[in-house]
Amino acid sequence: MDFLELFFISIGTLFVLVYTVKLTGFLKTLFPKTWYPLPHSFFTSLGEWAVITGGSDGIGKAYAFELAKHGMNIVIISRTLEKLKKVAKEIEETTGQQVKVIAADFTKDDIYKRIEENIQGLNVGILVNNVGILSSTLPCRFLDTENIDTSITNVINCNMKSPVKMCKMILPGMEKRQKGLILNLSSGLAYTPCPLFTIYSASKGFVERFSRGLQAEYKSKGIIIQCLTPFGVSTPMTNYQKPNFVTKTAGEFVKVSLENIMVGDQTYGCIPHAILGWIIWKIPLKILHSEVLQRKFLEYVNQRMKTFK
Template identity: 50%
Template sequence: MKSLLELFFTSLGGAVVVYYGVKLLLVTRMLYPKMWFPLPKSFFSSMGEWAVVTGASEGIGREYAFALAEQGMNVVIMSRTKVTLDHVAKEIGNTTGRKVKVLVTDFTMDNVFSDIEEQLKDLNIGVLVNNVGMLPSIVPCRFLENADLDQTITRVINCNVKTMVKMCKTILPGMENRGRGVILNVSSGIASIPFPLYSLYAASKIFVERFSQGLQAEYKETGIIIQQSSSAVEHTHNNGQARMCSDTNGEEITPSDCETVAPFGVSTRMNSYQATNVVTLSPRDFVKSSLQYVRAGDRTYGSICHMFLGWLLQTLPLKIVYADYVLNGLQEFVARKQAQKRAISALSAA
């Protein structure tokens, strides 16, 4: 009996060591993406002639469009502001020599996808970046405190949820027929836990993750990579509310797991262009980093520092995250940043 107990506990201890050893190995792999998940130079261009990027007029979407053009792809850039899109298209064309197609679309609205399907139907699309997204409110607030709540709910769902699904519905069939393609669906680090004051936004990003994971499981045998990436948002201001969508070498390529790219701080309009540092990345640095993880699995934060932030957020007791002083401090911090931004803008205009 004693020998059996010794064998049981020895086996249990060995299993625990193996389990945590494997977890440590997986973390180590994420620290060295170029070693563990190398991409041939022709990886993206081998997927197809064109890339499509939603919310591409600035921030993360703009940098994805630039990066994919630099990889040899022609790009379709989409958002609601034609003047800004035309400027980005000119920059990409002059810098990379690639073709750029502009589609002006307001993704918060209904019934915009028939025209999109018509515009894209004859293109050989190898990469889709579902980046467009919106916050219900610039300053975080409780759900019922959102202005024009019914309209806000519709806009957030249209922009953050419906657009991603409809764009996949439009482009995925061509990828399936060719047996290759990459879909990057942009989520957010705050979707790691139920996040007070961002409840609607965080919930919409959870949809992005679950849909992406399910879609990858359905199509993993076709050679299509479906990965989740945070959203770049352009705000139209109305008493502090964010109302509109934005304007994530011969080597054999094998199918990868579905993945969501879910970053934390990226210096965009969403966070009032916070100064970049080890935690808050520039859009260009984030995109450059996130593309190294395309073959890394079903979910990535897009960078090493954001991976540790995600681990920390999931490790902290929710009582701490949900404490009134933490939530109030977050509201005050964002409100202060917005006030500073308005003051600087007023001085510039004077």
């Protein structure tokens, strides 16, 4: 066997191995209950309470309900007290679990001491860093962002500072007990520079890097830290897009994502979003970032807005 033949056999073997690993990972995501079955008491074994930011609506509200159904008591934190009280009442009446509410605006800096005082003494087993905001209601170029200085500060505080501060607050108790689960909500837009959503996608890229680095540091302590990077979910932030094969309701997404807890330090949360992510990764940036595509997308959004008016 000459060198050239050996070289091509080695390349072929490597190719097969790489794609076997990728296929196995895909199958694990497709059938998490088979590969990573969770015992019925898994969530409650981590602690009595789950703390959820942005818990009065959308994905955060869905996590609150689903974790309460699994037997967790819930702390929901969001800006509007009346909405929090309404959700708390629904959860308590539906599941029988205890619910604490904390009104806090995560675009502000002075909220964390009060949050910490309100959860002091609670055996927090799960933290869901869900709260987040867009830099602009509609996609636009960076300099066209309305109230740009305020928007920059708000996005940094809400999307980037809040998960770091909440982890700093709750992680010590998990480390002491050698168990816990932290779910950090990022976005499918975190994986590539995203024109017209530049500030938002950059902030979600930070969440993804922070989350995966933190998991590397604390995995040996028995703590699971997972970053979720979903695409379309029908929530107030997405103007309640019509659910379909790709766009999931908040309840659908959350239920499936909780089955993927043991899949790895990052997951799209559901198979359709993983497929969409794979497709987007294959598109050259020259196309994704082209001036023509940006212009066409803005025209499409403007036309849709006129239709809804």
